[in-house]
Amino acid sequence: MGEHIKSLRLNKGLSITTLSALAGISKGHLSNIENNECNPSIHILNKLAQALEIKVEILINNPEDKLDPEWTELILQAKNEGISKEEVRSFLAYESWKQYLKRDVYTK
Numbered sequence: 001m002g003e004h005i006k007s008l009r010l011n012k013g014l015s016i017t018t019l020s021a022l023a024g025i026s027k028g029h030l031s032n033i034e035n036n037e038c039n040p041s042i043h044i045l046n047k048l049a050q051a052l053e054i055k056v057e058i059l060i061n062n063p064e065d066k067l068d069p070e071w072t073e074l075i076l077q078a079k080n081e082g083i084s085k086e087e088v089r090s091f092l093a094y095e096s097w098k099q100y101l102k103r104d105v106y107t108k
Helices: 002-011 016-023 027-034 042-052 056-060 069-080 085-107
Strands: none
Touching: 002 027, 002 042, 002 056, 016 027, 016 042, 027 042, 042 056, 042 085, 056 085
């Protein structure tokens, strides 16, 4: 997934410093994500998607062989259970909102 995010960033002509600032995450964290040293949370995926001005699905709809195995499994399970793309979007938005509220509570 990190390579995919890096590719999207470069296609937009953004430096790692610019994207990290737009997404509100540290440059080091973004570097770790792009180098596949860590997996981004749903909250971070939403922040990156907003900063790149794309839907979060574009970040996770990467060819299966390049997608993190855990994400691949979750996506396949959702598909097998008949969960629609809209339901996945709603879930991701809700989880992002919960993370935002949790972060907001701890920063005040």
